[in-house]
Amino acid sequence: MTSGGGRPRRFGVAHRSGGGRWFDPxxxxxxxxxxxxGHSTCMVHRATLLEVLDGRPRDRAxxxxxxxxxxxxxxxxxMAELALIVAGLRRLGAAARRLDAPGGGWGRxxxxxxxxxPSTAPWLRAGRISLAGLVALPLVAALxxxxxxxxxxxxxxIATAGATxxxxxxxxxxxxxxxxxxxxxxxxxxxxxxxxxxDGSVADDVPAPAxxxxxxxxxxxxxxxxxxxxxxxxxxxxxxVPSTMAAE
Amino acid sequence: xxxxxxxxxxxxxxxxxxDLKAFEAFYRRYETAVYxxxxxxxxxxxxxxxxxxxxxxxxxxxxxxxxxARSPLPWLQRIAVNLALNRLRRRSLGLEPLPERDRxxxxxxxxxxxVERREMTVAxxxxxxxxxxxxxxxxxxxxxQDSSLAEIAETLECPVGTVKSRLHNALRLLRDDLxxxxxxxxxxxxxxxxxxxxxxxxxx
Numbered sequence: 013m014t015s016g017g018g019r020p021r022r023f024g025v026a027h028r029s030g031g032g033r034w035f036d037p038x039x040x041x042x043x044x045x046x047x048x049x050g051h052s053t054c055m056v057h058r059a060t061l062l063e064v065l066d067g068r069p070r071d072r073a074x075x076x077x078x079x080x081x082x083x084x085x086x087x088x089x090x091m092a093e094l095a096l097i098v099a100g101l102r103r104l105g106a107a108a109r110r111l112d113a114p115g116g117g118w119g120r121x122x123x124x125x126x127x128x129x130p131s132t133a134p135w136l137r138a139g140r141i142s143l144a145g146l147v148a149l150p151l152v153a154a155l156x157x158x159x160x161x162x163x164x165x166x167x168x169x170i171a172t173a174g175a176t177x178x179x180x181x182x183x184x185x186x187x188x189x190x191x192x193x194x195x196x197x198x199x200x201x202x203x204x205x206x207x208x209x210x211d212g213s214v215a216d217d218v219p220a221p222a223x224x225x226x227x228x229x230x231x232x233x234x235x236x237x238x239x240x241x242x243x244x245x246x247x248x249x250x251x252x253v254p255s256t257m258a259a260e
Numbered sequence: 261x262x263x264x265x266x267x268x269x270x271x272x273x274x275x276x277x278x279d280l281k282a283f284e285a286f287y288r289r290y291e292t293a294v295y296x297x298x299x300x301x302x303x304x305x306x307x308x309x310x311x312x313x314x315x316x317x318x319x320x321x322x323x324x325x326x327x328x329a330r331s332p333l334p335w336l337q338r339i340a341v342n343l344a345l346n347r348l349r350r351r352s353l354g355l356e357p358l359p360e361r362d363r364x365x366x367x368x369x370x371x372x373x374x375v376e377r378r379e380m381t382v383a384x385x386x387x388x389x390x391x392x393x394x395x396x397x398x399x400x401x402x403x404x405q406d407s408s409l410a411e412i413a414e415t416l417e418c419p420v421g422t423v424k425s426r427l428h429n430a431l432r433l434l435r436d437d438l439x440x441x442x443x444x445x446x447x448x449x450x451x452x453x454x455x456x457x458x459x460x461x462x463x464x
Contacts, residue, residue: 062428066402066409097434100377100384105403113295117309118287121316125280 387437395430
């Protein structure tokens with residue numbers, strides 16, 4: 013006798029077999045694909061027997077499966093094969109459990125922890141320096157430095173910019189310009205001619221630059237900073253001057 | 261005289277408080293178990309070491325989430341398994357190189373070891389490497405870590421039934437693999453022979 017039951021397994025049809033259950037997950041999901049196309053009773057018992065191989069304690073279902081195993085050659089052979097596999101896996105596992113981790117691992121972890129620790133340093137937390145603050149800092153610095161940089165590019169010194177910004181003592185050194193070679197078009201005088209920008213103000217009565225439009229009167233610029241002026245083309249809407257150019 | 265080692269709960273509490281010494285003790289306590297899992301999954305010593313380091317760095321970053329009332333090992337294994345499976349995925353996509361040397365401990369070193377058993381063990385180790393990643397994780401946790409089905413379910417965050425079906429399917433796939441390997445003449449006892457049920461088909 014090779015198996016119990018006489019009906020072929022059909023997907024989606026519940027069989028009353030084995031333990032008398034209408035629904036058995038082993039049969040539905042473990043199905044013929046994995047159970048070699050055997051009979052439904054064998055499939056049910058093989059699922060149980062696999063769990064026995066994996067250490068399932070004896071209960072009524074196990075007893076029934078073992079009883080089936082005693083009279084089904086196919087299941088005996090199937091279980092013998094799987095028992096070989098399980099024994100082989102146990103040997104492999106036992107060998108793997110004799111392995112130790114190589115030394116030096118903690119050193120690497122500690123080093124990487126050390127690299128990341130400053131982000132949680134107490135002084136940082138105490139100072140409440142947020143990430144947003146750290147991002148904003150370079151922006152603020154750039155805003156403060158930009159006039160000085162522009163001044164250097166246009167032949168003035170940082171001190172001139174300092175004087176413009178009202179830094180005490182800066183006016184004395186402002187008398188010694190250190191011009192940098194810059195294209196003529198970017199020179200302060202050229203810019204003044206082009207945009208009528210003079211000491212931070214835009215004149216009302218300056219003639220339009222050649223080929224361009226009129227300069228829109230904007231009045232004095234705040235704090236002496238060279239802020240962008242708006243140039244109105246001869247026949248078009250106002251276009252903003254790039255801030256870098258305006259600053260220069 | 262050496263200080264007695266703290267139990268899991270007090271060690272975890274110290275780790276949660278940010279004590280780096282305690283974290284070192286925590287690392288040393290669980291390093292080997294995590295390494296074995298990573299190595300069994302990846303079969304590559306260097307990659308396994310990297311996974312161990314990444315696992316503990318992540319554990320340190322998330323130390324507040326360690327539950328002092330439970331063993332942290334399943335949690336650590338979960339991190340390690342996920343990292344290792346990610347690497348396997350990258351390998352399968354060709355984004356990460358395959359290991360230069362397949363590394364698996366050789367259990368067949370005793371004098372009593374037969375050639376057949378040795379061949380079968382080698383074939384079995386290769387078969388594990390060919391298993392789909394989720395099945396491989398279950399097999400490794402079951403047989404290398406000797407975890408129970410419930411522990412595996414906790415580690416992999418899936419139902420016990422899923423673990424069972426993955427394990428059974430993995431065993432059947434490994435059996436099929438060995439059949440192909442040894443078929444037909446050189447099969448070890450019981451392998452390579454078709455099952456009567458498979459040839460006969462169901463009775464009418």
